[in-house]
Amino acid sequence: MSQLLTSAPHRGGLPAPVPTGPVRLHINGETRTLQLAPWTSLLDALREYAHLTGTKKGCDHGQCGACTVLVNGRRINSCLTLAVMHEDDDITTIEGLGTPDNLSPLQQAFVDHDAFQCGYCTPGQICSAQGLLNEGRAHSEAEIKELMSGNLCRCGAYTGILNAVQEVVAAQGEMVK
Amino acid sequence: MSQTDHIGKGPNRVDGPLKVSGTAHYAGEFNVPNLAYGYVVNSPIAKGKVVQVHADEVLALPGVLAVYSHENVPHLAWFDRSYKDLLAPGGSPFRPLHSPDITFNQQPVALVMAETFELARYAAALLRVDYEQEKHETNLETKRTEGYLPGGGKLGYAPPPPPRGNPEKAWKNADQKIEAEYTHGAQHHNPMELFTSTVEWLGKDKITVYDKTQGVFNVQRYLTGVFGLSKDNCRVVSQFMGGGFGSGLRPQYSVFMATLAALELKRSVRVTLTRQQMFSIGHRPNTLQFVKLATNPDGSLASLQHHALHETSLFEDYTENVVNWSGMQYQCDNVKLGYQLAQLDVYSPQDMRAPGAATGNPGIEIAMDEMAYAAGLDPLEFRFRNYAERDQNVDKPFSSKKLRECYREGAAKFGWDKRPLEPRSMREGHLLTGWGMAGGVWDAMQMPSRASARITADGRLLVLSGAGENGAGTYTIMTQIAAETLGLPLEAVTFELGDTDQPQAPLQGGSWTAASVGTAVKNACDALGEKLLKLAQKQKDSPLKDADYDEVEFVNGQLRLRRDPDRAVVLRDLLQASGVTQVEAESTALPNMLKQNGYSLHSHNAVFAEVQVDEDLGTVRVTRVVNAVAAGRILNRKTARSQVLGGVVWGLSMALMEETIMDHKFGRYVNHNYAEYHIPVNADMPHIDVLFVHEDDDIVNPLGVKGIGEVGMLGVTAAIANAIFHATGKRVRDLPIMLDKLL
Numbered sequence: 044m045s046q047l048l049t050s051a052p053h054r055g056g057l058p059a060p061v062p063t064g065p066v067r068l069h070i071n072g073e074t075r076t077l078q079l080a081p082w083t084s085l086l087d088a089l090r091e092y093a094h095l096t097g098t099k100k101g102c103d104h105g106q107c108g109a110c111t112v113l114v115n116g117r118r119i120n121s122c123l124t125l126a127v128m129h130e131d132d133d134i135t136t137i138e139g140l141g142t143p144d145n146l147s148p149l150q151q152a153f154v155d156h157d158a159f160q161c162g163y164c165t166p167g168q169i170c171s172a173q174g175l176l177n178e179g180r181a182h183s184e185a186e187i188k189e190l191m192s193g194n195l196c197r198c199g200a201y202t203g204i205l206n207a208v209q210e211v212v213a214a215q216g217e218m219v220k
Numbered sequence: 221m222s223q224t225d226h227i228g229k230g231p232n233r234v235d236g237p238l239k240v241s242g243t244a245h246y247a248g249e250f251n252v253p254n255l256a257y258g259y260v261v262n263s264p265i266a267k268g269k270v271v272q273v274h275a276d277e278v279l280a281l282p283g284v285l286a287v288y289s290h291e292n293v294p295h296l297a298w299f300d301r302s303y304k305d306l307l308a309p310g311g312s313p314f315r316p317l318h319s320p321d322i323t324f325n326q327q328p329v330a331l332v333m334a335e336t337f338e339l340a341r342y343a344a345a346l347l348r349v350d351y352e353q354e355k356h357e358t359n360l361e362t363k364r365t366e367g368y369l370p371g372g373g374k375l376g377y378a379p380p381p382p383p384r385g386n387p388e389k390a391w392k393n394a395d396q397k398i399e400a401e402y403t404h405g406a407q408h409h410n411p412m413e414l415f416t417s418t419v420e421w422l423g424k425d426k427i428t429v430y431d432k433t434q435g436v437f438n439v440q441r442y443l444t445g446v447f448g449l450s451k452d453n454c455r456v457v458s459q460f461m462g463g464g465f466g467s468g469l470r471p472q473y474s475v476f477m478a479t480l481a482a483l484e485l486k487r488s489v490r491v492t493l494t495r496q497q498m499f500s501i502g503h504r505p506n507t508l509q510f511v512k513l514a515t516n517p518d519g520s521l522a523s524l525q526h527h528a529l530h531e532t533s534l535f536e537d538y539t540e541n542v543v544n545w546s547g548m549q550y551q552c553d554n555v556k557l558g559y560q561l562a563q564l565d566v567y568s569p570q571d572m573r574a575p576g577a578a579t580g581n582p583g584i585e586i587a588m589d590e591m592a593y594a595a596g597l598d599p600l601e602f603r604f605r606n607y608a609e610r611d612q613n614v615d616k617p618f619s620s621k622k623l624r625e626c627y628r629e630g631a632a633k634f635g636w637d638k639r640p641l642e643p644r645s646m647r648e649g650h651l652l653t654g655w656g657m658a659g660g661v662w663d664a665m666q667m668p669s670r671a672s673a674r675i676t677a678d679g680r681l682l683v684l685s686g687a688g689e690n691g692a693g694t695y696t697i698m699t700q701i702a703a704e705t706l707g708l709p710l711e712a713v714t715f716e717l718g719d720t721d722q723p724q725a726p727l728q729g730g731s732w733t734a735a736s737v738g739t740a741v742k743n744a745c746d747a748l749g750e751k752l753l754k755l756a757q758k759q760k761d762s763p764l765k766d767a768d769y770d771e772v773e774f775v776n777g778q779l780r781l782r783r784d785p786d787r788a789v790v791l792r793d794l795l796q797a798s799g800v801t802q803v804e805a806e807s808t809a810l811p812n813m814l815k816q817n818g819y820s821l822h823s824h825n826a827v828f829a830e831v832q833v834d835e836d837l838g839t840v841r842v843t844r845v846v847n848a849v850a851a852g853r854i855l856n857r858k859t860a861r862s863q864v865l866g867g868v869v870w871g872l873s874m875a876l877m878e879e880t881i882m883d884h885k886f887g888r889y890v891n892h893n894y895a896e897y898h899i900p901v902n903a904d905m906p907h908i909d910v911l912f913v914h915e916d917d918d919i920v921n922p923l924g925v926k927g928i929g930e931v932g933m934l935g936v937t938a939a940i941a942n943a944i945f946h947a948t949g950k951r952v953r954d955l956p957i958m959l960d961k962l963l
């Protein structure tokens with residue numbers, strides 16, 4: 044017994060995609076004007092148009108945190124926001140935090156604590172941790188664990204991630220004092 | 221003192237700075253010019269036929285380049301063997317876009333190519349495909365009596381050993397016995413990185429494929445077979461991989477699609493799967509297990525029987541070793557092990573971290589806990605009483621087995637001796653605490669591998685082998701091995717991997733990379749070392765004249781005589797004085813069968829877990845885990861610890877969270893996303909202690925390593941399940957243990 048599954052033809056043809064236009068973003072301190080359609084997410088704008096591939100795509104649905112970047116200092120999932128909504132915003136990606144020869148304190152702490160394995164969630168974890176430091180909310184171990192729980196790590200590097208963030212939080216605490 | 225002893229220490233990952241700065245390039249991050257983007261369309265039905273693909277509608281959209289389906293795919297290889305990759309099981313491999321037949325839900329039926337990713341996605345969403353739907357069956361429960369023995373298995377599959385003794389009679393005659401059934405649903409690997417391939421078109425059917433894979437040579441073999449390309453025209457590259465866990469062992473349909481489109485469009489192409497599509501590329505199979513155990517009055521095992529039945533697709537006999545471990549884990553003279561498959565309208569399962577063992581281990585290890593309670597024994601004491609000194613499956617001694625030490629050191633760290641035997645005896649208000657333990661065993665394997673080494677006049681060493689880096693730390697440990705072999709600082713050594721232009725390495729899996737590629741790297745560096753010695757001996761008044769290679773050593777940048785270290789040459793001086801620009805060597809490493817044949821080669825571990833269960837809500841929190849591992853020599857304590865930590869997370873996940881739920885009405889996985897397919901987050905983490913038990917083994921391979929990627933996951937799931945029993949008195953035999961099963 045088989046059953047036919049069909050759908051009605053699209054009447055009058057398919058709606059044409061919307062054309063592109065210039066979008067000005069300040070990425071890692073540099074002003075970039077990209078030609079983007081309104082349906083391009085900030086994540087795809089960074090990876091495919093600005094060729095900044097440090098920001099990762101793990102789900103495209105706001106479920107994993109791999110795409111976390113800082114917009115005006117606050118951490119967001121860049122897959123859940125359209126690039127055109129960020130005209131003139133300050134966007135910091137992992138590439139803006141440090142370079143292999145000049146790592147930021149968080150990046151160095153991640154290396155020292157082996158807070159990753161495959162490294163694919165890592166830029167998101169670090170941007171998230173940076174946002175958390177900016178927010179000034181992470182004080183206890185339980186707080187850090189909770190506030191870092193929007194970032195999945197399939198390799199299970201969570202212990203190292205916690206220790207790396209704790210180290211930087213502690214160091215910054217002392218600097219503030 | 222030597223500054224160039226690196227093995228066994230814990231240096232930071234050499235690729236760490238790249239990974240933390242976003243400058244490590246994964247497969248979807250090679251932004252070659254003029255890329256076209258592909259988006260795959262999948263079947264919404266589990267069985268039937270594609271009647272028509274209405275490609276013309278979306279082709280009318282400006283910027284849509286092509287729609288590929290079985291209706292228009294060009295003539296490709298005809299024979300099954302052209303599609304068989306190194307890990308193909310028996311049967312006929314799935315051929316994407318080959319015919320109108322649908323054999324599983326989410327089967328790819330079309331590829332839409334467009335100028336941008338967004339446009340391809342848009343067109344794919346609008347593409348109308350007509351289907352003729354037939355009745356499917358996806359429920360393993362309906363196949364309980366239809367299991368069959370697989371024919372030829374895949375690489376690494378061993379059918380269960382023949383029965384020994386008289387297990388059924390021993391079971392019947394015993395006073396203390398248990399019998400139980402254990403199950404878990406399908407699970408998906410879900411590495412963080414989506415499957416993606418960037419195919420760079422180099423003109424005239426020549427391509428470079430940047431693929432997410434655990435084996436560049438396997439992908440090259442597959443693509444050359446299917447598309448009739450020569451190896452020279454099909455280079456495959458994978459320098460970094462955002463996690464594999466087995467999902468990248470076989471070539472996935474993403475690389476088929478991207479290559480097809482690149483060859484057809486004569487253009488560079490990227491195809492990336494969605495998270496939803498990551499549930500259509502293979503899984504740990506839904507499995508039913510049946511265990512019977514019985515003890516003698518002294519607590520020794522009188523009978524052990526373990527049988528497993530799991531799903532496979534209609535077209536391949538996927539196999540894994542589920543029950544064999546049970547026959548070697550404990551001393552028992554009456555043993556029967558059984559293993560069967562059942563065909564369902566699902567995609568072929570695929571090796572997933574500790575394939576087979578991760579399934580069979582909770583089966584036997586929860587059963588052992590049940591048996592210990594039935595016999596009135598502490599579960600750890602019960603294991604000591606049944607300790608296997610020999611592998612009875614093959615009747616051979618173990619090359620080394622420090623499981624007893626794992627038990628002892630793990631128990632001491634955990635404080636197991638303070639455990640009351642009685643369940644429900646540790647309570648604080650509505651929180652019940654429980655302690656459980658279990659152990660694991662995994663193969664110590666070595667595969668043939670090649671590597672090359674080249675030192676230049678500036679004293680820098682470049683080592684190559686086409687292995688993989690999916691997070692296990694390959695770059696780092698190979699750098700350590702090479703640097704130590706030739707007495708160099710880590711900074712002077714570069715190890716490169718993941719390119720079919722390099723010497724051939726095996727698939728990155730099975731925990732065999734350290735042993736296989738590591739030995740090849742060591743051999744290549746030794747071969748280079750011998751050339752360097754000869755070079756030194758050619759010099760006038762050489763202090764090493766007449767020395768044999770085994771009489772010299774490379775330490776601190778010097779080549780010197782072991783018995784008289786003052787007779788030395790500085791490597792860099794040697795290279796510069798000799799006037800050569802570089803010295804090169806290549807070597808192969810094969811397992812030493814002669815040495816290994818008389819032994820059973822395995823790694824072991826013991827895991828102790830503490831849980832807290834909220835009696836009112838049924839919620840479980842794992843609070844402490846101790847994982848003691850005996851896996852031979854540990855090359856890098858830092859990265860090895862990370863692998864075991866990750867293993868604990870996986871075991872915890874399997875115990876409490878992970879399951880792909882099939883809606884049998886539609887024959888479709890319903891929680892195919894990261895929000896509903898639950899894996900642990902940071903807030904779920906217990907305090908984890910990783911112990912490496914000292915274990916020397918010069919039989920497994922010259923490095924004495926056994927690998928840790930799989931064994932670190934074993935024991936964890938059962939230890940947690942057993943701890944939950946200890947906390948609540950409830951025995952849950954169906955994983956994952958969600959709160960409804962405890963209420």
Ligand code: FES
Nearest residue numbers: 103105107108122
């Ligand atoms: S890619 Fe944005 S949250 Fe997963």
Ligand code: FES
Nearest residue numbers: 160164196197198
């Ligand atoms: S390091 Fe691999 S997913 Fe986090």
